[in-house]
Amino acid sequence: NAGVTQTPKFQVLKTGQSMTLQCAQDMNHEYMSWYRQDPGMGLRLIHYSVGAGITDQGEVPNGYNVSRSTTEDFPLRLLSAAPSQTSVYFCASSYSKSVSYEQYFGPGTRLTVT
């Protein structure tokens, strides 16, 4: 099993550009989520999904869209990049809808917006 994979690993965007961060898992997990981590800080939940076709907002959803058309994939779209979105983005998955259970994290995407 590859676990949770994310692409790209690094990305530089100009202000106003849009892009999609890819996330996939091969563990048949119901729950998937996106976090951002700013330097010296904890992770903040952006969006999450408890199954295909079901998504909901987390703590910091503004400026981001998600969709979940399959169990395996959970892409994160930045609509119009801003310097404040410079961060490391982690995707995670869990077999349970209750996020109390172990979450498996991808390796992260390091995004810089200039």
Add this chain to the structure above:
Amino acid sequence: GQSLEQPSEVTAVEGAIVQINCTYQTSGFYGLSWYQQHDGGAPTFLSYNALDGLEETGRFSSFLSRSDSYGYLLLQELQMKDSASYFCAATGYSSASKIIFGSGTRLSIRP
């Protein structure tokens, strides 16, 4: 609002024991999780407490007191590889599927 407080840095000696505390203020609290993150790496799950008391997993233990809104992670027989950041995370605010992380405690191990 929802918040978790943990010390920003802790230093300990190789072979010793260290405790990392976490206090939380969340509504709809379900439980407390702990994650480890090495520099440049992804977080990895360590433990979860839903009930009061101590959970032990090898050299790591985690404790929860719901009445005190407090928990801690205990690391024993410290090794250099335990140098990392440790995050507590509270699950269940407004939904069983939501989680909020503390800002993390950077643990440095001295020989």
